[in-house]
Amino acid sequence: MSVDDVRGRLDGLFERDVTLVLAVLGAIYLAYVLAGVAFGYGLRGQLNSIANLTFYIGAFGMLALALNLHWGYTGLFNIGIVGFMGIGVYVTALVSKPPVAEGGAAQVGGLGLPLVVGVVAGVAVAALFGLLVALPALRLRADYLAIVTVAFSEIVRFTMMSRTFQEATVPDTIDLTVAGVRLFSFDPAADTIGLGGGGGLILNYTDPLEALLRLLFLWEPYLGFVAFVERNFIPNNPKPVIDGVVYGIVLLVCVGLFYLLLSRTGKSPFGRVLKAIREDEDVANALGKDTDRFKLTAFVLGAALMGLGGILWYSGRGSITPPSFRPNITFFVWIALIIGGAGSNTGSFLGGAIFAGVLYEGPRYVKNLVEAAFELGDAPRNFGEAVAPLASLDPVPFLVYTLDSVSQLRLVIMGVVLIWLMHNRPEGLLGHRKETASSVDLSRPGDDGSSGNPAAADGGETR
Amino acid sequence: MSGTDDSVTDGSTPTEEPIEDDSMPAEDVPTEDGSPSAVTEESDGDADAPTDAETPDRTVHAPEDAGVSVDSTPLEVEGLRRTFGGIVAVDDVSFDVERGTLTGLIGPNGAGKSTTFNLITGMLEPDAGTVRFNGEEITGYQPHEIANRGLVRTFQIARELEEMTVLENMMLAPKGQAGESLWRSVLPVTRGDVRKQETDQLERVWEVLDFFEIDHLADEYAGNLSGGQRKLLELARALLTDPDVLLLDEPFAGVNPTLEKRLLEHIHELRDRGYTFLIVEHDMDLIMNNCERVIVMHQGRILKDGTPAEIKESEEVIEAYLGGEV
Numbered sequence: 157m158s159v160d161d162v163r164g165r166l167d168g169l170f171e172r173d174v175t176l177v178l179a180v181l182g183a184i185y186l187a188y189v190l191a192g193v194a195f196g197y198g199l200r201g202q203l204n205s206i207a208n209l210t211f212y213i214g215a216f217g218m219l220a221l222a223l224n225l226h227w228g229y230t231g232l233f234n235i236g237i238v239g240f241m242g243i244g245v246y247v248t249a250l251v252s253k254p255p256v257a258e259g260g261a262a263q264v265g266g267l268g269l270p271l272v273v274g275v276v277a278g279v280a281v282a283a284l285f286g287l288l289v290a291l292p293a294l295r296l297r298a299d300y301l302a303i304v305t306v307a308f309s310e311i312v313r314f315t316m317m318s319r320t321f322q323e324a325t326v327p328d329t330i331d332l333t334v335a336g337v338r339l340f341s342f343d344p345a346a347d348t349i350g351l352g353g354g355g356g357l358i359l360n361y362t363d364p365l366e367a368l369l370r371l372l373f374l375w376e377p378y379l380g381f382v383a384f385v386e387r388n389f390i391p392n393n394p395k396p397v398i399d400g401v402v403y404g405i406v407l408l409v410c411v412g413l414f415y416l417l418l419s420r421t422g423k424s425p426f427g428r429v430l431k432a433i434r435e436d437e438d439v440a441n442a443l444g445k446d447t448d449r450f451k452l453t454a455f456v457l458g459a460a461l462m463g464l465g466g467i468l469w470y471s472g473r474g475s476i477t478p479p480s481f482r483p484n485i486t487f488f489v490w491i492a493l494i495i496g497g498a499g500s501n502t503g504s505f506l507g508g509a510i511f512a513g514v515l516y517e518g519p520r521y522v523k524n525l526v527e528a529a530f531e532l533g534d535a536p537r538n539f540g541e542a543v544a545p546l547a548s549l550d551p552v553p554f555l556v557y558t559l560d561s562v563s564q565l566r567l568v569i570m571g572v573v574l575i576w577l578m579h580n581r582p583e584g585l586l587g588h589r590k591e592t593a594s595s596v597d598l599s600r601p602g603d604d605g606s607s608g609n610p611a612a613a614d615g616g617e618t619r
Numbered sequence: 620m621s622g623t624d625d626s627v628t629d630g631s632t633p634t635e636e637p638i639e640d641d642s643m644p645a646e647d648v649p650t651e652d653g654s655p656s657a658v659t660e661e662s663d664g665d666a667d668a669p670t671d672a673e674t675p676d677r678t679v680h681a682p683e684d685a686g687v688s689v690d691s692t693p694l695e696v697e698g699l700r701r702t703f704g705g706i707v708a709v710d711d712v713s714f715d716v717e718r719g720t721l722t723g724l725i726g727p728n729g730a731g732k733s734t735t736f737n738l739i740t741g742m743l744e745p746d747a748g749t750v751r752f753n754g755e756e757i758t759g760y761q762p763h764e765i766a767n768r769g770l771v772r773t774f775q776i777a778r779e780l781e782e783m784t785v786l787e788n789m790m791l792a793p794k795g796q797a798g799e800s801l802w803r804s805v806l807p808v809t810r811g812d813v814r815k816q817e818t819d820q821l822e823r824v825w826e827v828l829d830f831f832e833i834d835h836l837a838d839e840y841a842g843n844l845s846g847g848q849r850k851l852l853e854l855a856r857a858l859l860t861d862p863d864v865l866l867l868d869e870p871f872a873g874v875n876p877t878l879e880k881r882l883l884e885h886i887h888e889l890r891d892r893g894y895t896f897l898i899v900e901h902d903m904d905l906i907m908n909n910c911e912r913v914i915v916m917h918q919g920r921i922l923k924d925g926t927p928a929e930i931k932e933s934e935e936v937i938e939a940y941l942g943g944e945v
């Protein structure tokens with residue numbers, strides 16, 4: 157029964173979603189490949205560009221999904237996403253960085269444990285902080301939770317920068333003594349440990365991709381594959397390029413796992429209570445649901461996923477510094493979620509993909525495209541020089557200047573898109589759809605077939 | 620199966636089995652497949668407890684099989700008091716509600732009816748006084764704890780979960796859902812059980828939807844329903860929690876006469892099955908014509924407590940309604 161049942165239940169909704177997701181991803185990738193062709197990229201260039209795109213689609217996809225659990229499902233206004241990300245990756249670094257002796261000069265060491273342990277610890281500590289933030293804040297009204305979370309994420313960032321936590325020396329032996337009896341003596345591998353202050357931490361642990369592949373016993377085949385590519389396609393040193401592409405794929409797989417976990421969470425009695433809390437907490441309470449427990453669980457799970465998102469985002473980089481964890485990342489994730497449609501898991505991923513492909517990375521490509529198409533010469537050095545020629549009706553310097561500052565303008569573009577969305581489609585691409593919160597099909601039992609999935613058939617837009 | 624079992628074993632709902640051994644022909648809620656009783660939803664055996672509308676009195680009873688103390692007054696309120704700033708909203712309110720009755724709570728605006736409701740159901744904490752439910756003191760309990768004991772309320776302004784479908788609204792209500800644990804919902808091993816329970820629960824949800832004749836709206840968003848339909852949904856939803864006593868806060872406000880009649884019929888039918896109701900209402904006639912007992916509140920105090928006939932003759936009540944403030 158169950159397999160057919162599941163299949164039948166998923167058919168309508170699932171096929172539509174898969175088609176939509178593939179269409180959007182296809183369009184974005186096609187645009188990037190075409191842009192690459194226009195730039196005259198070779199295979200290496202194309203792969204780099206694709207890897208970069210995939211990385212951000214994966215990263216924003218994951219984070220938007222995690223935020224959707226907080227905001228889309230439960231109505232918890234979390235604007236401290238980046239704090240949980242930062243905690244995740246910093247803890248991973250502390251646990252997995254090699255002790256200083258191996259790491260070399262003037263830098264902080266870590267505990268030197270395997271990266272897997274570091275990742276697990278990072279996620280766990282992010283969850284723990286989720287609990288810590290949520291416990292007092294959930295008793296307050298929604299807007300206060302927002303204040304608490306944003307303050308929390310700033311506290312995290314300032315803690316990272318603080319001199320106090322910059323570096324500490326670890327004693328050579330740690331004795332655990334209880335009531336005069338020495339239980340065990342422990343010689344920590346670490347010599348120094350700390351958050352690195354404003355200079356951040358160098359992530360000199362094993363490359364996460366390598367660690368993962370070794371864990372799966374795929375490292376040797378992978379090296380073989382790289383050698384194969386080197387012989388046949390990309391002559392010199394293709395490994396970084398392939399690493400990038402494969403890491404992007406790993407992130408997409410993680411998105412898939414997030415999606416699976418969160419859609420299971422959503423399509424269950426648990427998810428139903430979360431939705432009810434979002435709609436009207438008093439009602440859920442009056443129906444006998446212990447809403448505090450549900451909010452807490454949801455918040456902790458979301459915080460853990462955000463921590464994992466942070467780890468996956470940053471641990472592939474050589475180093476992390478506190479300025480990477482400014483609140484703008486939080487707002488990027490929010491924009492992604494709003495584009496996709498809060499409340500819909502598919503929408504969250506789509507929003508993440510569109511945000512990454514169009515708003516986050518897109519402007520830079522547009523700039524490069526224009527520059528490739530026209531010989532524009534050097535941009536004016538400042539705004540005055542850009543605007544002055546407008547008096548003589550020469551817009552070119554101004555346009556060139558604008559194009560040159562596109563990475564700053566990106567934020568303006570995001571703002572405009574956000575305002576436009578709020579006015580014209582506040583529910584996002586896939587908001588307001590009936591992703592029914594139940595583990596089973598709710599149509600009348602024994603009444604299958606035609607009316608089997610009316611919710612999916614009309615896409616749920618009843619307004 | 621587990622679903623209904625759970626909800627029954629949690630003990631607080633012993634009184635819904637109106638007449639277990641009754642041999643009278645069941646005149647049941649018509650469901651499409653002719654299956655018996657939708658709403659009473661006892662555990663296994665007594666799903667077909669008859670409900671003969673012509674002999675309502677017999678349902679005022681003391682259930683035989685219940686382990687919990689079953690007295691004839693499941694809800695007892697004593698000396699309830701609550702102030703907001705300097706205003707005494709509820710002052711020394713005491714009453715009790717008899718099992719299997721429709722009790723009306725009326726009074727002019729600002730008489731403290733809704734506050735009393737909020738105090739009973741844990742939405743507000745009383746400054747003084749006690750609330751006892753089925754013999755247990757529940758004063759100061761959390762709303763969900765009170766609801767889980769079988770004392771369930773509806774709201775004055777129908778508070779639907781607007782962006783959830785009618786079905787989701789209904790599926791939310793039943794107690795003891797295993798899938799409300801995150802782990803059990805997510806882990807493959809246990810998800811099967813969750814689905815099983817949901818499937819069982821779904822059957823009952825559809826029966827109740829049929830009973831209230833809102834099955835055609837099942838896939839609508841609750842926010843798209845009319846005011847009257849929302850009231851029906853809210854009552855239906857409350858019923859799915861297996862309540863013992865239902866507190867209805869102005870169930871007829873904003874409901875057109877046809878729907879009002881239907882709602883009343885439903886309430887009477889449920890009462891006949893052993894449910895107990897306490898209804899807050901503005902409309903005096905409605906209460907007088909339908910309730911066995913009426914409590915009149917005025918300025919935070921209980922003005923009069925008696926049968927409709929007694930209330931009608933009471934000078935004080937007439938004074939309060941006609942002479943007092945609006």
